[in-house]
Amino acid sequence: MVDTLSPAQRSGRMSRIRSNSTKPEMALRRALHRLGFRFRVQGTGLRGKPDIVLAKYTTVIFVHGCFWHRHPGCKVATTPKSNTQFWTEKFSRNVKRDERVVKQLEDEGWRVIVVWECEVNALSKAASVAEGIAKVLRSGRPGDD
Secondary structure, eight states, rough: OSSSSOOHHHHHHTTTOOOOOOOOHHHHHHHHHHHHHOOOOTTTTTTTOSSEGGGTTEEEEEOOHHHHHHHTOOTOOOOOOOSSSHHHHHHHHHHHHHHHHHHHHHHHOOEEEEEEEEGGGHHHHHHHHHHHHHHHHHTTTTTTO
């Protein structure tokens, strides 16, 4: 399949793909904030720059895009028909990097939560996921035993 866009048009479209403050990420941040959680965003001092850092709970949250991070079984995680080898290698590198970053953060004592884009792409879904995260965080706090 031939790309119907010129290189300049394709570059323009690709440049508009956001890497942070995406709609799913914002929905989850709003839902967590409504539940009383305070956090930092884009943990620049941490490996992998987590989307949400809850230092009080020693927890980081990544909101992964299903396409870019290869959500298993998700209909969005398709492989483009053109330049398939490039995309397969790209996705493989992304997944390996994600695994490495999670392991490194866990080794440093952080609890890592990965939320998929399709799990929070609607406000009601984001609220439900946030409530689940809240239960995990509140049940695992030291001194709350």
